[in-house]
Amino acid sequence: MALLVDKLRPRTLDALSYHPELSDRLRSLARSGDFPHLLVYGPSGAGKKTRVIATLKELYGPGVEKIKIDARVFQTTSNRKLEFNIVSSVYHLEITPADVGTYDRVVVQELLKEVAQTQQVDLGAKQRFKVVVINEADHLTRDAQAALRRTMEKYSPNLRLILLANSTSNIIAPIRSRTLLVRVAAPTENDICSALHLAGKKEGWTESEVLNKRIAKESGRNLRRALLMFESIYAQNEKVTDKTLIPPPDWEALVTLTADEILAERSPARLLHVRARLYDLLTHCIPPTTILKTLTFKLVARVDDALKPDVIKWSAFYEHRIKLGSKVIFHLEAFVAKFMRIYESYLMGMDF
Amino acid sequence: MAASFFNNKARAAAAAASSSSKLKAGDNKEDSNRLQPWVEKYRPKTLDDVAAQDHTTKVLQRTLQASNLPHMLFYGPPGTGKTSTILALAKSLFGPALYRSRILELNASDERGIGIVRDKVKNFARAQLSQPTGLDAAYRAQYPCPPFKIIILDEADSMTQDAQSALRRTMETYSRITRFCLVCNYVTRIIEPLASRCSKFRFKMLDNSAAGDRISNIAEQEGLQLEDGVVDTLIRCGDGDLRRAITYLQSAARLVGATKLPAVKDADDDAEMTDAGSNSSVITVRSIEEIAGVLPDGILDSLVEAMQPKSGGSVYEAVSGVITDLVADGWSATQLVGQLYRRVVFNEAIPDIQKNKIVMLFSEMDKRLVDGSDEHLSMLDLALRIAGVLRGN
Numbered sequence: 001m002a003l004l005v006d007k008l009r010p011r012t013l014d015a016l017s018y019h020p021e022l023s024d025r026l027r028s029l030a031r032s033g034d035f036p037h038l039l040v041y042g043p044s045g046a047g048k049k050t051r052v053i054a055t056l057k058e059l060y061g062p063g064v065e066k067i068k069i070d071a072r073v074f075q076t077t078s079n080r081k082l083e084f085n086i087v088s089s090v091y092h093l094e095i096t097p098a099d100v101g102t103y104d105r106v107v108v109q110e111l112l113k114e115v116a117q118t119q120q121v122d123l124g125a126k127q128r129f130k131v132v133v134i135n136e137a138d139h140l141t142r143d144a145q146a147a148l149r150r151t152m153e154k155y156s157p158n159l160r161l162i163l164l165a166n167s168t169s170n171i172i173a174p175i176r177s178r179t180l181l182v183r184v185a186a187p188t189e190n191d192i193c194s195a196l197h198l199a200g201k202k203e204g205w206t207e208s209e210v211l212n213k214r215i216a217k218e219s220g221r222n223l224r225r226a227l228l229m230f231e232s233i234y235a236q237n238e239k240v241t242d243k244t245l246i247p248p249p250d251w252e253a254l255v256t257l258t259a260d261e262i263l264a265e266r267s268p269a270r271l272l273h274v275r276a277r278l279y280d281l282l283t284h285c286i287p288p289t290t291i292l293k294t295l296t297f298k299l300v301a302r303v304d305d306a307l308k309p310d311v312i313k314w315s316a317f318y319e320h321r322i323k324l325g326s327k328v329i330f331h332l333e334a335f336v337a338k339f340m341r342i343y344e345s346y347l348m349g350m351d352f
Numbered sequence: 353m354a355a356s357f358f359n360n361k362a363r364a365a366a367a368a369a370s371s372s373s374k375l376k377a378g379d380n381k382e383d384s385n386r387l388q389p390w391v392e393k394y395r396p397k398t399l400d401d402v403a404a405q406d407h408t409t410k411v412l413q414r415t416l417q418a419s420n421l422p423h424m425l426f427y428g429p430p431g432t433g434k435t436s437t438i439l440a441l442a443k444s445l446f447g448p449a450l451y452r453s454r455i456l457e458l459n460a461s462d463e464r465g466i467g468i469v470r471d472k473v474k475n476f477a478r479a480q481l482s483q484p485t486g487l488d489a490a491y492r493a494q495y496p497c498p499p500f501k502i503i504i505l506d507e508a509d510s511m512t513q514d515a516q517s518a519l520r521r522t523m524e525t526y527s528r529i530t531r532f533c534l535v536c537n538y539v540t541r542i543i544e545p546l547a548s549r550c551s552k553f554r555f556k557m558l559d560n561s562a563a564g565d566r567i568s569n570i571a572e573q574e575g576l577q578l579e580d581g582v583v584d585t586l587i588r589c590g591d592g593d594l595r596r597a598i599t600y601l602q603s604a605a606r607l608v609g610a611t612k613l614p615a616v617k618d619a620d621d622d623a624e625m626t627d628a629g630s631n632s633s634v635i636t637v638r639s640i641e642e643i644a645g646v647l648p649d650g651i652l653d654s655l656v657e658a659m660q661p662k663s664g665g666s667v668y669e670a671v672s673g674v675i676t677d678l679v680a681d682g683w684s685a686t687q688l689v690g691q692l693y694r695r696v697v698f699n700e701a702i703p704d705i706q707k708n709k710i711v712m713l714f715s716e717m718d719k720r721l722v723d724g725s726d727e728h729l730s731m732l733d734l735a736l737r738i739a740g741v742l743r744g745n
Contacts, residue, residue: 025607032606042682168645168684169721177596180603181645186680221680289726296729305666309736316733320725 004231005224008199011065013054016047017198018191022184026051029180030058035127037152039137039163039176042184045222048164051184052133055162060091060126067094076106086111092131098139105144109151116155129160137163138170145172152178186221189213195223196230205234210242218246251286252294259298266340271333278332288328292319292335299339307346314338390602391595394570396440402433403594404562408553412441419498423523423532425547427539428555431593434535437555438504445502447495453482459506469511469518473503477526501530508534509541516543523549557592560584567597576605577634585637589644603643604635645687651678652691659735661743671735678731685727689717689734696738709741 010016013023040048056064067089074082087094097104193212200207219226258277281291296315318335322328396402399409415421426434446454456476564583590597658670693714717734
């Protein structure tokens with residue numbers, strides 16, 4: 001049984017329930033015959049991927065839905081073998097070059113060149129070009145992006161790129177100027193409510209409006225998250241009412257607990273205890289940035305107004321360090337220690 | 353067996369070719385024309401067409417009459433017409449018949465290590481001039497056809513030091529039959545020995561009126577309908593880069609579906625067509641800003657408003673609310689930093705001493721964003737710290 005998120009994913013541009021003007025634009029692009037390279041950006045859970053797939057369908061018809069997964073092996077210059085997964089249909093390829101870390105340049109160059117140099121085989125195809133969808137384009141290294149830049153110009157008759165990214169900040173300017181930027185904003189809380197309502201109706205669940213609103217608020221305008229929460233609530237409770245608790249994900253519960261502990265006692269012993277908790281989170285593959293951000297917002301909500309800017313300042317500072325450094329636990333711990341110190345000195349009314 | 357296989361294949365190919373040629377023959381040329389980026393389509397054809405670089409074009413115009421050319425080094429910010437100028441010059445010097453044999457154009461997308469310089473460039477530079485055959489007097493009257501070749505090295509600042517030094521002697525040895533033209537953004541990245549062998553031409557930023565004329569000219573030729581102020585917006589978003597402005601214009605035209613359909617014949621019935629398409633295909637200021645990823649003024653206003661010191665208590669709630677919405681709407685942090693910077697620095701109401709502190713914050717935040725920090729935290733931090741400075745501590 002598929003999850004709701006997958007089962008109810010809209011397949012065509014017409015079925016998309018919000019951002020109608022964006023859907024119109026994508027449709028006119030797909031029909032114009034002159035499809036540019038796209039850079040689709042927006043927060044996660046806003047529906048970037050859904051829109052891209054729907055656009056592909058608009059471009060090529062239902063053939064794009066027949067996908068297969070290939071594992072390819074690439075060889076780097078230093079003779080290292082890289083295994084790499086490619087999702088493809090007859091008309092398009094979908095890759096996540098960030099999977100292979102710093103070797104993404106090799107994959108981008110070899111694969112795209114290969115695709116670009118072969119013409120569309122199917123004579124009945126609607127378009128003469130193939131589309132390559134690149135996920136997590138903002139995690140590409142500079143080298144890989146520079147390699148893309150050459151490829152985009154050189155092979156544009158046979159190849160169109162669709163880059164998916166969370167933000168355009170990490171995309172180099174030459175790529176930005178060669179692509180058409182498409183911003184996908186997160187759905188508003190009302191949009192989420194109506195999506196949940198539709199989902200509930202399709203599944204035949206009795207639902208409560210108030211609960212839907214709470215889910216929408218809790219999800220932070222992330223539709224995927226909202227749908228997952230929605231489903232888990234209905235899986236866990238026989239009868240759903242307005243007051244049903246929304247169970248937070250267990251890692252978030254753990255972060256909340258950690259925040260409580262930090263606020264309750266500020267001592268080296270407690271720091272040691274918190275370290276164990278942080279390690280616990282990290283070994284469960286929670287990204288350090290997510291841990292730090294969640295922890296920060298839990299802490300900020302509970303300290304005095306005067307202290308809030310300071311907490312944010314240090315959080316941003318250590319987040320930057322996490323990105324630059326190599327051992328994340330140092331920086332997470334440093335943030336906790338820093339927070340304990342400023343909180344303690346604020347409570348005592350003196351600086352130390 | 354094999355024969356029949358080949359036969360089959362050949363027959364299929366023939367069938368496909370005939371059917372596709374029937375289909376495509378009519379619109380093929382127009383199709384490729386339509387698919388061309390406007391930046392290429394409207395590249396200036398002659399030196400006179402080059403916008404707003406009077407000084408340079410005047411000097412080059414004179415060399416055109418004298419049929420002699422020094423080695424040249426063009427430098428200036430992107431999108432000011434450096435490549436266009438040299439291409440236009442080359443075209444008016446040699447004309448279509450000789451262009452291929454007399455010009456070698458290499459840009460950053462070609463491999464340009466020291467090997468290529470030693471090999472390809474040197475071979476081309478060394479080759480004796482092919483004597484043009486079959487050119488009548490009319491052709492010669494129109495194009496001067498001077499007795500040298502031109503090697504254009506576009507984006508020369510991305511060449512390695514070694515490759516550049518390998519050029520030094522080549523430039524001198526074959527100067528009798530070959531001229532070099534280096535094109536770059538930063539003249540400081542060109543090594544001194546090369547720079548001193550060339551006469552330098554600086555391309556200045558386009559002023560707004562010249563760029564505006566060009567853009568409205570293109571819009572007219574493409575039969576686009578522009579809202580008032582679109583041209584100004586394009587220039588502002590392009591930041592003096594005409595190429596970027598034109599790309600934005602083309603993207604906007606595609607988005608609203610204003611490009612001509614292949615079935616419609618252009619040129620003659622322009623008026624009729626614009627009448628037909630006028631209802632939906634107007635390009636608005638907002639659509640240009642959306643393509644450029646520019647934040648609307650309303651959002652910036654609300655952020656600036658939220659950062660103002662409040663009489664009672666902290667600004668945290670207001671600022672964090674605005675920032676959370678910004679992040680959810682997917683606006684790019686770099687764009688926000690840029691626009692907020694302009695907003696704050698040009699604000700007369702903020703005392704200079706505070707501006708000093710604020711500018712430092714911007715520099716730090718830009719560095720963090722380039723390093724790939726989390727956008728939400730960074731933006732929140734920036735906004736809160738600016739608010740702190742504004743409050744006066």
